[in-house]
Amino acid sequence: MSARTLVTGIGVAAPSGLGVEDFWAATRVGKNAIGPVTRFDASSYPARLAGEIHGFDPKDHLPGRLVPQTDRVTQLALVAADCAFEDAGIAPGDIHPCDMGVVTAAGSGGLAFGENELRKLWSRGAKHVSAYQSFAWFYAVNSGQISVRNDLRGPTGVFVGDQTSGLDALAHARRRLGKGSRLIATGGFDASICSLGWAAHLAGGSLSTSDEPERAYLPFDEAARGYVPGEGGAMLVLEDEDSARARGARNVYAEFAGYGATLDPRPGSGRPPGLRRAIDAALADAGCHPAEVDVVFADGAGVPRLDREEAEAITAVFGPRGVPVTAPKTMTGRISAGGAPIDVVCAVLAMREGLIPPTTNVELSPAHDIDLVAVRPRTASVHTALVLARGGGGFNAAAVVRAVD
Template identity: 55%
Template sequence: MTPPTATSEAPASATGVTTPVRAPVVTGLGILAPTGIGTEEHWSAVLAGRSAIDRITLFDPAPYPVKLAGQVPGFVAKERVPSRLISQTDRWTHLGLAAAEAAIADAGVVPAELPEYEMAVVTSSSSGGTEFGQHEMENLYQHAPDWVGAYQSIAWFYAATTGQISIRHGLRGPCGVLCCEQAGGLDAIGQARRLIRTGAKLVMTGGTDASLCPYGLTAQLTTGQLSTVQDPARAYLPFDADASGYLPGEGGALLVVEDADAAEARGAGPGYGRVLGYAAAFDPPPGSDRGPVLARTVRSALADAGLEPAAVDVVFADALGVPDADRAEAAALAEVFGPRGVPVTAPKTLTGRLYGGGAALDAATALLALRDQVVPHTAGPAAPASGYEIDLVLGEPRRAGLRTALVVARGHGGFNAALVLGHPQQDVPGHNEK
C-alpha cells in the first residue's frame, strides 16, 4: 500500500521561512492491563482472545449487582513502586508509576540526560484516587476527623499521578491532567502532540485507572450502563444483539511521545508509530434537536491528519455495549467510511472499560497492530446486530496491510475524541493546531 501524503507547516520564523512539521513519534509503551503486565503479555492475550474478565477479588462484590470486572493480574505495588510512595498514593497512581517506568525503559531514554524543562507529563484521570479516598472517608465517619491522613489531600486528586511521575523522573516541563472519563486517554495524547509542537521534546502521556472498590463501583452504577450479566463470556458484548452494558476494569497504558527530530538525535529507533491527527467534541445535551457529534469528530481528526477516510485501515471502536450507544457509533462509522467500509475492532471486551486508562490502552494496542500488521479480533460478540453496518472483526485476528489506525473514544457525559495513528515509517504530519 502506498502511504498517503500530506503537508503541514510551522508558523513562519523571523526570516519568514516556514518549515514542515513532522508528526510526533511514540517511542515507548508501558502497559499494565487486565490482559497482562507488560506490552508483549498484553498483546499476546489480545491476539489469542484471552479474556481477563472474572469475578471481582479486590473486594467482596456479593452485595452489588455487578460482580465481574477486569483486574490487573499479579500487581504488587511494593515490587514496582518506592515504598514511601505506596502509603502516600492510590493504587491508580501505583499503576501509573509502574507504567511510566516501563515506558521509559522501552523508549531507551534516560531523562537525566535530557533538558528537564523540555520533558512534560500529561495523563488522563477519571475518578482520581477512589480507593484511597474511600478508606479515608471510612476513617472520618467511623472515627473522627483526626483519623483522616494528611495524604488524603493529594492522593485522591486527579493530578496526583501526573505529579508523581513528574517528580520521580525529573520531567519538569508543562504538566497537566485531563478528566474526560473514557475519552481522556486520547485527549491526553492530543495535548502531548500540542506540547511537542510548542517546544517540548518528550511527553509522558496516557492514563491508568483503579476504581474497583465499593465506592468506585457504586458511583459507576449510577450511570445505569453497567452489565449485570453473571456469565463472563456473555456480560460485555458490544454491537451484539444481546448487548446489555459494559463491565468495568482497571489499569491502562502510558506512552512516551517524542519530537521526531529529537528522537532521531538521541539515536532512538523508528518507534511504534506516529500521532497524525486528533480531534475532540462534545455531544449536545439530551433532548436537544442536535444529534451526536461522533461522525464530525472523526472527520475532524482525519482532516487534522490530512487524510481521507479511505486511508484508514482499521478502527478501534469505543464499543460501549449499550444498544443505543452502539447503534449511534455504528451509524457514525458507516456515515464516514461507508457501510462495512473499514475493519472495526474492540479488544476492550477482554479487559472491560478502563475509564481514564481505557483509550490510552486502545491507542497502545492500535500501535502494536500497526507494528505487526494484524487487526485483533473482538472476542465475545457473535455478529453485529441487525442494522449495524460495520465490518466487525470476529473469530480470529485478521492479517492486513496497515498504515493508519483510527481510535475512537466516548466518555460519560458527552465527551468524544478521535485519534489517528500512523505506521512508524509513515511520516505524515497533521495540520497546524486549530
Template identity: 60%
Template structure:
C-alpha cells in the same frame, strides 16, 4: 541537544513538529506489561472475571477487569506506598516501563525538556474510601495527610513528574472515557511548543465499594455474571459494559529529537479532533464529526484508514450511534473494526490510551486484533467487526474513537512509521 524552543524565522511558516511514540507501558486486566498484554490480545484472551478486590456479592454488578499479579512493592520504593492509591501505583509502574521501552533515562534530559499529561476520570477512590472510613470510625486525627492529594485527579501527573524529575509542562485531562485521546493531543501540543518529550495516556482504577457504587449509579454496567456474555458491544444481545482498571502510558517525542538519539519509533500521532454532543433531544451524536476532523487534521481521506478501533460502549443506543457514524463515514462494512477492550472491560480514562497502544502494535505486526464474545451483530450495525480471531492485513493507518459520559467525543489518527 537542549530543551530550547526553536522558532521559525519571521515571516516563515514552519511545519508543526511531528509527534511519534517511542515507548509504551501497559497495566491491563489481561496482561501486566506491554508484550504480555499484547500477546493475550492477539490470542483473544480475556481478563474479565468475578471481582476479587472486595466482596461484591451484594451488588448488582459482579464482574470486572482486574490487573493480575500486580504487587506494588515489586515496582515502587516503600516510601511511596503510604501516599499512593492503586491507580497511581499502576501508573508509576507503566511510566517506568514506558521509559525503559523508549530507552530514555529521564535524569539525563535537560531540566525542562520533558513533561507529563495524563487523563483521569475518578481519582484515587480506594485511598479516599479508606480515609473516609477512618474519619467516621476513628476521627480526623486518623486521616492520612496524604489524603490531601492521593485522591485528586491530577495525582498521577504529579507523582510521575516527581519520580522522574519532569519539570516541563504538566496537566491532567478529565473527559471520562475520551480522556486518553485528549491527553495525547495535549501532549502533542506541548511538543509543538518546543518540549522535547512527553509522558502521556491514562491509568484508572476504582474497584472498591465506593468506586463501584458510583459506577453502578451510572446505569451502564452489565448485570450478567457470565464473563462471556456481560460485555458484547454491537451485539443483538448487548446489555451494558464491564468496568476495568489499568490503561497505558506512552512516551511521545518530537520526531527530529527521537531520530537524533536513534530511537525505535512505533508510529506517529497524525491527527486528532474532539467534539461535544448537544443536549439530549436537540441533536444526535457528533462522533462522526470528530472522526472527520481528525482525518482532516492528518491530511487524509477516509479511504486511507485501514482499521478502526471502536469506542464500543456496550449499550444499544450508544452502539447504534457509533455504528452509524462509522458506516456513514466509510460505507457499510467499509473498513475493518475492532474493539479489543472486550477483553479488558472499559477502563475509563485508561481505555482510549490502551486502544492507541493496540493500534501502534497492530501497525507494527500488521494484524487487526480480535473483538471477543460479541456473538451475532445487531441487524442495524453494518460493521466489518473482526471477531474471535485476529486478521492479518497490510496496515498503515488506524483511527481510534472514544466517547466520555456527558457528551465527549474524541478521535485520533495513528500512522505506521516508515
C-alpha cells in the same frame, strides 16, 4: 506543526497483562480477563464482574516509601511510566528536565485510597486519617507523581472526561511538543474497583448485571446490556521527530497524526450526535483520506443506543462494511480514562505485527453495517488506525495513528 509527533515508548498495565509483551500476547489471541470482582465484596451489588489486574504487588515495582503514599491507580501509572521510559531508552541527561513534561488523563482519581481514609475517619477519628489523603485521591496526582519520579520539569497537566480524556491528553501532549517541548509522557489510568467506585458506576445506569464473564460486555451485539468496568491504563512517550532522531531513539512505533473532539448536542434537540464530526476532524488534521484507514478501534459502549450511533458514524465515513472495526476492550472491560490509551497501544502493536486483535464473544447484530473483527484476530497490513472514544455527558474524541516509514 513542522515536525511529526512520534510514539517512542509504551507501557501498559491492563487486566490482560502487566507490560507490553504480556498484554499483547493475551490480546492478540483474544484471552478474556473479565471475571468476578475480588477487590471488595460485591456479592450484595447487582453487578459483580470486572476486568481486574491480578498479581500486582506495588512493592515489587516501587520504593517502599512510595507505596503508602499512593492509591492503586497511581501505582499502576508509575509502573507503566517506568516501562515506557525504559522502552524509549531515555537515560538521565539525554534531555534537559525542563524540556520534558507529563500530561495524563484520570477517570475518578484515587477512589480506593480515599474510601479507606474516610472509613478511618468515621470509625476511628480524624487523627487516624493519613496525611497523604490530601493528594492521593486527586485527579492530578498521577501527573505529579510521574513528574517527580522521572524529574520532568516541563509542562504538566491532567484531563478528566471519562473515556475521551485519554485521547484528549495525548492530543494536548502533541500541542505541547509543537510549542517547544521535546518529550511528553502521556496516557490515562483508572482503578475504581472499590465499593465507592462501584456505587458511581451503578449510578450511571449502564453497568452490565450479567454474571457470565463471556457474555456480560457485548458491544454491537443484539444481546448488549451495558459495560463491565476494568482497571489500568497505558503510558506513551511522545517526542518531536527532530528531537527523537537527534537523540537516536531506538524505537519509533508510530506517529500520533490527528485528533478531533466534539460534544453531542442537547438530548431532544433533533441534531445528530457529534462522533462523525470528531472523526472527520481527526482525519482532516492528519491529512488522511478515509480510504487510507486500515482499522478502527471502536469505543464499544455496550449500550444499544450508543452502539448504534457509533456504527452509524463509522458507516457514514467509511461506507457499509468499508473498514475493519474492532473493540478489544471486550477482554478487559471499559477502563474510563485508561481505555483509549490502551487502544492506541493496540493500534501500534497491530502495525508492528500485521494483526488486528478481535472483539471477543460478540456476535454482530444485523442492525450494524460494519465489518467487525469478531471472535478471532485477523491478519492485515495496518499502516493507519483510527481510535474512537466517547464519554459520559456527550464527549467524543477521535485520533489517527500512522506508521512511520
